[in-house]
Amino acid sequence: MDISPESLLDMHERMVRIRTFEEEAGKLMEAGKVPGALHLYVGEEAVAAGIMVHLSNDDQITSTHRGHGHLVAKGGDLGRMFAELFGRATGYCKGKGGSMHISDLDLGMLGANGIVGAGPPIAIGAAFSNKYRGTTNVTCCFFGDGASNEGTFHEAANMAALYRLPVVFVCENNGYGEFTSQERHQAIHDVADRAPGYGMPGIVVDGMDAIAVYEAAGEAIARARRGEGPSLLECKTYRFLDHVGVRGMGVVYRTDDEVVEWRRRDPIVLLEERLAGAGLLPAEEAAAVRERVLGQVKAAIAYAESSPHPDPSALLQDVYTLATDAPR
Amino acid sequence: MAAAPIGIIANPASGKDIRRLVAHASVFDNQEKRSIVRRAILGAVAAGADRFFFMPDPHLIVEQALEGLGVEAAFEPVDSPRTGSAIDTTRSAALMREAGCAPVITLGGDGTNRAAAKAWRDIPLVAISTGTNNVFPRMMEATIAGAAAGLVASGAIALDDVAQQAKTVHVRVEGGPEDLALIDAVLLDEPFVGAKAVWQPTRLRTLVLARAEPAAVGLSAIGGLLAPVSAREDAGLLVHAGVGGDELLAPIAPGLFEPVPIVSCRRLALGEAVEFEGPGVIALDGEREVTLHRGQRAQLSVLRDGPFVIDVARTLSLAACRGLFRLSPNGGTDAR
The missing domain is CATH 3.40.50.10330 (Probable inorganic polyphosphate/atp-NAD kinase; domain 1)
Incomplete structure (x- = not known):
């Protein structure tokens, strides 16, 4: 698959934007400035970026509880995201949803989700709509190794294959379902092994290598656009920070050595080395990207901090849709 | 015993x-x-x-x-x-x-x-x-x-x-460790290793084959359908591919017969040296492994020492x- 210099640099910037957003969000959470829990995406950036550069706003994604990276990579507004984390009225959910409920329908981001495994049925609904309306739009469904044990995943995979829906199931296998290691929650190691059982191809790709994800995602998405049905793309990745927040909740479930080992394969460093080797992004230009993105993130935080809290009168708004407002 | x-x-x-x-x-x-x-x-x-x-x-x-x-x-x-x-x-x-x-x-x-x-x-x-x-x-x-x-x-x-x-293909990349392939070492017109597998025939440049098998699937089949070299023969095959070559239909991956433009093809004696020059990526046994930067060279030869x-x-x-x-x-x- 061809990959243009523009796509490579675009992918790099999306990854840096995710990393910077998450690191700053983590600091704010640790400082007690963010109400609620954050599940940070640091370490998994190559997956979101490698997928999202193939998608337009007409293509949908469903996300997870670890969803900031997906929305940032899809072009989410950083100010509105931070405002939501801070519980401000300018946030994506008017400050009433928090980290795990952010969505942006204009970008085709159908929502983060606090329920593990809730995304797949939503994704195939969108994919069914794409097909029914005769579009070439594709839905990418992000989920984890833990979610692949949920009934929702299995039902969605079955229906997607049955109706040959234009959906790509993107398993972000970071080796842990919350605090439970994969070998303690499923008897298989490759979630991709489950795909043939539903009648779709499944492949494994190095989720720390953005170019590898880009190539594999490009093929899976193109296949779906051509009407050839769903596929499962398992990206082997790792969360550098804890399940929740930065330092986590003190639960002992993995070793420091393991974290150090995975950090040696930092996806951003890996991509920057490749781009520098190809003469596309010298070190000083990479530093400039980081600097520029940090400025954007700081500005977004300032916007969020200066935004008002929602008025108490808004508490019951947007809870139910009135029947008369429902689309017909 | x-x-x-x-x-x-x-x-x-x-x-x-x-x-x-x-x-x-x-x-x-x-x-x-x-x-x-x-x-x-x-x-x-x-x-x-x-x-x-x-x-x-x-x-x-x-x-x-x-x-x-x-x-x-x-x-x-x-x-x-x-x-x-x-x-x-x-x-x-x-x-x-x-x-x-x-x-x-x-x-x-x-x-x-x-x-x-x-x-x-x-x-x-x-x-x-x-x-x-x-x-x-x-x-x-x-x-x-x-x-x-x-x-x-x-x-x-x-x-x-x-x-x-x-047989093996010995690969010595300038400034890098020695490597080897058991079947094929191929220079590709690719900038990155990426998802590793090789399936695009237009990217093929130079193929050094320890075995050229007509009944195989993969890069070895390209040589195999031109001039077979079996596992037993003390020889290898050198194939140049690229723009302007005569097209050969070859099964380069399972179910994937694709036209491959062939510029030239000749047998290699055991030990005969072949040189690759970057930029490009070297695939070993069908997987992209080594990035060759512009001007960087690699020496290859087929030996029976595997x-x-x-x-x-x-x-x-x-x-x-x-x-x-x-x-x-x-x-x-x-x-x-």
Whole structure:
């Protein structure tokens, strides 16, 4: 698959934007400035970026509880995201949803989700709509190794294959379902092994290598656009920070050595080395990207901090849709 | 005579790459690999093997294969970390050499056997294919493959009688470590290693083939359909591909016959030097491995110094001729 210099640099910037957003969000959470829990995406950036550069706003994604990276990579507004984390009225959910409920329908981001495994049925609904309306739009469904044990995943995979829906199931296998290691929650190691059982191809790709994800995602998405049905793309990745927040909740479930080992394969460093080797992004230009993105993130935080809290009168708004407002 | 131990290397990652999307390759799930390991062990034990060393892997393929197997044999993992990468195979092969394994059973593709040969160039092998488009390992029933391994390990059949030494392609990249391929080393017009597999014929530039097999799938088939060079012949093949060449229709991946533009093709003598020059990526046995920067060079040559590959059918034929599976009056088989 061809990959243009523009796509490579675009992918790099999306990854840096995710990393910077998450690191700053983590600091704010640790400082007690963010109400609620954050599940940070640091370490998994190559997956979101490698997928999202193939998608337009007409293509949908469903996300997870670890969803900031997906929305940032899809072009989410950083100010509105931070405002939501801070519980401000300018946030994506008017400050009433928090980290795990952010969505942006204009970008085709159908929502983060606090329920593990809730995304797949939503994704195939969108994919069914794409097909029914005769579009070439594709839905990418992000989920984890833990979610692949949920009934929702299995039902969605079955229906997607049955109706040959234009959906790509993107398993972000970071080796842990919350605090439970994969070998303690499923008897298989490759979630991709489950795909043939539903009648779709499944492949494994190095989720720390953005170019590898880009190539594999490009093929899976193109296949779906051509009407050839769903596929499962398992990206082997790792969360550098804890399940929740930065330092986590003190639960002992993995070793420091393991974290150090995975950090040696930092996806951003890996991509920057490749781009520098190809003469596309010298070190000083990479530093400039980081600097520029940090400025954007700081500005977004300032916007969020200066935004008002929602008025108490808004508490019951947007809870139910009135029947008369429902689309017909 | 005590039986030599048998090594088992089951690559958990084989059979899962992008060629399931861009071509029509089979999926080898790890449950199937467990079954294959089980059958190979049972075959080997029936033929007289009683000690095994195996590669520990994060998927626990061999450990789970052993659960409830109930055979009278000793099993021990080699002391290799479970990184989940090709390093595990290379490291395990080195340790199996130290442990005196003869032979080693591999489950994987060309890449798996290549990773083993990197540590143990002339490793004695029973190579079972669980990869994608393989030339080096063969698709075969593991029970019988295991039996062949057991016959050699027990000393009932001599390795020299049933094994042939494979050729290799030596690859020396300027400023890099020496590498090797068992079947093909190919210069591609690609900037990055990416998802590793090779499936776009327009990217092919120069192919150095240790074997050019007309009945294979993959890059070896390109040479094979031009000018076959078998495993037995002391020669290699050099193919130049690129814009303006005459098109050859070749199966470069499972189910994927594609036109490949061929500029030239000639046989190589063993030891004859070929040079690649960057920019580009070198694919070894069908996987993009090494990035060559602009002007960077690599020296390649085909030699016959590779693994000793056991011919399973020949091993079983010899065993039949010698009556090795006839049960003797006092029980057991003569193979034991």
